[in-house]
Amino acid sequence: MSTADRLVDYDELLTRYEPVIGLETHVELGTASKMFCGCSTTFGAEPNTQTCPVCLGMPGSLPVANAAAVESTIQIGLALGCSIASWSRFARKNYFYPDIPKGYQTSQFDEPLCVDGHLDVEVEGRTYRVEIERVHLEEDTGKNLHVGGATGRIHGADHSLVDFNRAGIPLVEIVTRPVPGAGALAPEVARAYVTELREIVQALGASDVRMEQGSLRCDVNISLNPAGATELGTRTETKNVNSLRSVERSVRFEMRRQAAVLDDGGRVVQETRHFHEDSGTTSSGRSKEEATDYRYFPEPDLVPLAPDADWIETLRAGLPELPAARRARLTDEWGISGTEMTWLANAGALGLVEQTVAAGAAPGDARKWWLGDLARRANDTGAELGELAVTPVQVAQLCGLVSAGTINDKLARQVLDGVLAGQGDPAQVVEAQGLAVMGESDELVAAVEAAIAGAPDVIAKVRSGKVAALGALVGAVMKTTRGKADAPTVKRMLEERVLGS
Numbered sequence: 098m099s100t101a102d103r104l105v106d107y108d109e110l111l112t113r114y115e116p117v118i119g120l121e122t123h124v125e126l127g128t129a130s131k132m133f134c135g136c137s138t139t140f141g142a143e144p145n146t147q148t149c150p151v152c153l154g155m156p157g158s159l160p161v162a163n164a165a166a167v168e169s170t171i172q173i174g175l176a177l178g179c180s181i182a183s184w185s186r187f188a189r190k191n192y193f194y195p196d197i198p199k200g201y202q203t204s205q206f207d208e209p210l211c212v213d214g215h216l217d218v219e220v221e222g223r224t225y226r227v228e229i230e231r232v233h234l235e236e237d238t239g240k241n242l243h244v245g246g247a248t249g250r251i252h253g254a255d256h257s258l259v260d261f262n263r264a265g266i267p268l269v270e271i272v273t274r275p276v277p278g279a280g281a282l283a284p285e286v287a288r289a290y291v292t293e294l295r296e297i298v299q300a301l302g303a304s305d306v307r308m309e310q311g312s313l314r315c316d317v318n319i320s321l322n323p324a325g326a327t328e329l330g331t332r333t334e335t336k337n338v339n340s341l342r343s344v345e346r347s348v349r350f351e352m353r354r355q356a357a358v359l360d361d362g363g364r365v366v367q368e369t370r371h372f373h374e375d376s377g378t379t380s381s382g383r384s385k386e387e388a389t390d391y392r393y394f395p396e397p398d399l400v401p402l403a404p405d406a407d408w409i410e411t412l413r414a415g416l417p418e419l420p421a422a423r424r425a426r427l428t429d430e431w432g433i434s435g436t437e438m439t440w441l442a443n444a445g446a447l448g449l450v451e452q453t454v455a456a457g458a459a460p461g462d463a464r465k466w467w468l469g470d471l472a473r474r475a476n477d478t479g480a481e482l483g484e485l486a487v488t489p490v491q492v493a494q495l496c497g498l499v500s501a502g503t504i505n506d507k508l509a510r511q512v513l514d515g516v517l518a519g520q521g522d523p524a525q526v527v528e529a530q531g532l533a534v535m536g537e538s539d540e541l542v543a544a545v546e547a548a549i550a551g552a553p554d555v556i557a558k559v560r561s562g563k564v565a566a567l568g569a570l571v572g573a574v575m576k577t578t579r580g581k582a583d584a585p586t587v588k589r590m591l592e593e594r595v596l597g598s
């Protein structure tokens with residue numbers, strides 16, 4: 098059980114071991130129809146309503162490859178700097194499982210569509226090159242639903258149901274080579290890689306890459322080498338890690354767990370492991386000690402894929418601006434440093450800041466809110482920035498109210514609270530709660546005069562030359578007006594009355 102796992106302190110393990118990570122990412126393509134038949138791919142439909150003889154594996158049915166899926170896969174390969182094979186074949190990966198109606202998965206084996214690419218990711222000012230071994234095209238499996246157990250897993254369940262709506266949805270698998278050299282930052286590098294990959298696929302429009310819906314799924318491999326050793330340690334594979342944060346946490350946990358096993362003179366078991374979101378731990382799944390023989394053989398019902406050079410070049414020319422190029426352009430346009438841009442991107446704030454700027458905010462103001470107050474609130478609730486109940490347009494409106502002097506930063510935070518609580522746009526919250534900065538109203542004049550009358554000793558000090566003492570009175574007025582006054586205005590009003598200037 099995972100709860101019984103002994104864990105080594107993270108910093109301490111790094112003095113003895115070097116982590117090596119590897120990632121296998123599955124992306125469900127956003128094509129309208131499935132990989133080898135015309136069935137719809139819409140998410141969330143009634144179980145088993147999007148099926149046909151082909152994706153149910155009926156005898157005599159014949160598959161036809163989806164051209165849009167092949168194009169998307171080649172574009173992903175090109176975006177990752179891969180070579181595109183001029184000859185590639187599908188293969189049958191034979192195994193039995195209830196969610197795989199044909200008794201095999203149509204995948205690619207020794208002749209994948211794309212090979213030998215790379216993806217550079219930046220973490221804390223350093224660039225890490227993640228080498229891509231292959232990008233291949235396959236079909237998704239159906240989905241098993243285990244009913245009656247406490248955990249939703251098969252153990253303890255009364256019975257299981259299968260939904261074949263997902264069976265046959267095109268799936269692209271992107272496999273990295275082992276990534277050594279990340280050291281203490283291995284968890285962050287793994288996360289940065291998945292983040293960057295997700296953004297690339299999104300920029301290509303190839304998938305909606307929603308990790309929570311399973312359209313981007315990640316298997317995280319991790320092993321530890323004794324420091325200085327060159328041979329790779331035994332790896333474990335944590336399956337279906339379904340958020341960016343979990344990618345990072347699962348790597349960190351596995352490093353600490355494996356270090357304890359090795360410290361105790363034990364041996365890491367080569368196996369798949371499950372990640373548990375609630376506890377941040379992993380537990381043992383299926384052993385991979387004995388290599389499974391999938392008896393791959395070329396798929397006889399499908400013609401080989403042989404994309405010609407012209408087609409590949411047309412697809413290359415059609416690639417959109419990729420995230421790295423976009424970041425370089427925005428770094429320049431916004432006049433910020435590369436490090437600031439990396440923070441923005443790694444915080445998942447880039448698109449949000451870009452949209453906020455597009456809605457009229459100054460880049461500096463947009464960055465300040467998303468990386469400051471909003472990042473803190475997202476962090477407090479364990480949410481992603483984009484999940485907060487505030488839109489880039491609303492943040493731009495907030496910035497607009499501050500720069501127009503309607504509210505100050507302090508009031509803006511209260512306005513933000515209102516927006517996040519669903520009270521409407523910033524202007525509506527200002528109106529409803531009366532949060533606007535006070536002009537030089539009778540109320541403010543009264544507050545200033547009351548402050549002066551209440552502190553003759555301070556006034557004497559100021560008049561004897563200690564002008565800085567006025568600060569105490571500014572504070573007093575801000576307090577009486579509950580932060581709604583504009584501090585520079587208050588200071589000017591005090592100076593006019595006390596110093597006669």
Ligand SMILES: [Zn+2]
Nearest residue numbers: 134136149152
């Ligand atoms: Zn079908």
